[in-house]
Amino acid sequence: MNVSTGAGRLRSRASLATLALAIALISGPSYAAPSEPDPQGDQSIENIRGELDDLYREAEVATEAYNTADEKAAKQEKRLTSLREGLARTESRVDDLHDLAGAAARTQYRGGNLAATGIELLLGDHPDQALNEASQARQALRSLVNVSETQQTARMELSRQTDTAAKQLRELKSSRADKAEAKQKIEGKIAEAERIEAGLEKEQALKLAQLEKEEAQAAKSRWTxxxxxxxxxxxxxxxxxxxxxxxxxxxxxxxxxxxxxxxxxxxxxxxxxxxxxxxxxxxxxxxxxxxxxxxxxxxxxxxxxxxxxxxxxxxxxxxxxxxxxxxxxxxxxxxxxxxxxxxxxxxxxxxxxxxxxxxxxx
The missing domain is CATH 3.90.1720.10 (endopeptidase domain like (from Nostoc punctiforme))
Structure with a gap:
């Protein structure tokens, strides 16, 4: 046997072995890769039941928050509607009083100056007419004062109602936001619970149902x-x-x-x-x-x-x-x-x- 030829064969075999080892290292082990973990696989039925109870419990707490916000919003909407109706009536009253004040002012102007009317009573040729005009002027003046005071009161009431309506609107918006937040939480918790239940194997679902029956039976003995x-x-x-x-x-x-x-x-x-x-x-x-x-x-x-x-x-x-x-x-x-x-x-x-x-x- 030629020594150089044998050495060449050995080197060739060593190269092949080295190549095979490198392929094996790159490819990894020959066994199959593990599958995705089962979310319920490492949990007992009791743990699964506890997780479901917690999720539905949180959904129920959020439901109460939703119902509270919904009831509050309904009352606020009703109150706001009533306030707006009252606001419209008060605005109309203020407008009417404004027109009435103008009419009273014009009547006073036509009645003339009360001091001048008094002189006419003493010196004029027609005291009866002057007396009548003085009476009208005094009545117009009293009406003007009354209308002005009523108008001021109405404007104050209008301002109060406007502030109240604005506050009620802010509270309504807050209740609607609370309601939307609770709704989102409810739907999230229910979806998570449904995902867990849908992922149960048939045997697990049967065990869960049996556990619920056993717990219901045990609850009877706790009734006092x-x-x-x-x-x-x-x-x-x-x-x-x-x-x-x-x-x-x-x-x-x-x-x-x-x-x-x-x-x-x-x-x-x-x-x-x-x-x-x-x-x-x-x-x-x-x-x-x-x-x-x-x-x-x-x-x-x-x-x-x-x-x-x-x-x-x-x-x-x-x-x-x-x-x-x-x-x-x-x-x-x-x-x-x-x-x-x-x-x-x-x-x-x-x-x-x-x-x-x-x-x-x-």
Missing amino acids: GPDAGGGTSTGTGSGGGGAKASGAAAQAVGFAMAQIGKPYVWGAVGPSSYDCSGLTSAAWAAAGHPIPRTSQTQWQGVTRVTLASAQPGDLIIYYSDATHVGMYIGGGQIVHAPRPGRTVTTAPAAEMPILGVVRPGV
Whole structure:
């Protein structure tokens, strides 16, 4: 074997080996690249449920802010319309008084100077005529003074109404801005929650539904109000101490129960959809006892009662910020509009942290 030829073959093989190694380093390892991480893959069902609850909770808080701003804006628009009507009437009155002041001034001018008229009374040939003219002049002067004072008062009122209307307009714009901000937040939170739910695998969705059932069952044992441990009542069923709903309360419960199956829509007050306070306010309005629109104003403005004395038709207010409400129907159950993606339904009254109970119609 030729030594030079062998050495050349060795160098050739070494070059090929070096080239192969370089290709391998450039290409990277031969195994497949990992796929995009599953957003729910490393989370337990309990964590997913907690995340969804937090998102829908934040959406509900924003819904209360939206409803508050919406109600405030509606009142401000009504007030502003009334102010503008009053402003127009006052402006017309000022114009009329201006014309009247001109007429009074012209009448005084025609009546002449009061001092000169007095001399005519003493020295003139026609004292009766002079007396009549003096009387007209004095009356015209008094009218002019009265008109001037009334005109000044009207102008002050016009200025006050103008300032009030301007302030009301600023407040209306602020309420509309608050409403738009809350709307944007609601839609963002709901979209995020829906994205998570849409990304669940079938098995995860089944586990989540099962977890919700188990938590609802556990909530029944936490109920410490009337009928604790009792069965679910109907719309006019038992309440505190087995009492039956009657009168307006029975009508309110009947209305709310008739809405079961209708979708939750934030900001809605019926008749085809509701949010939580939209349902309770519509129910009591149908019973002839209108109550405030939002759960927070229902908590603030409706008579409070103890949990132990809760009766069908009473409203149970939830969370420390009073941002959810349901109607007690007896048997430790409520009827309520729960959250986006759900429909009006019944649920254990202790399913959420209870703030207190209010009783409309008293």
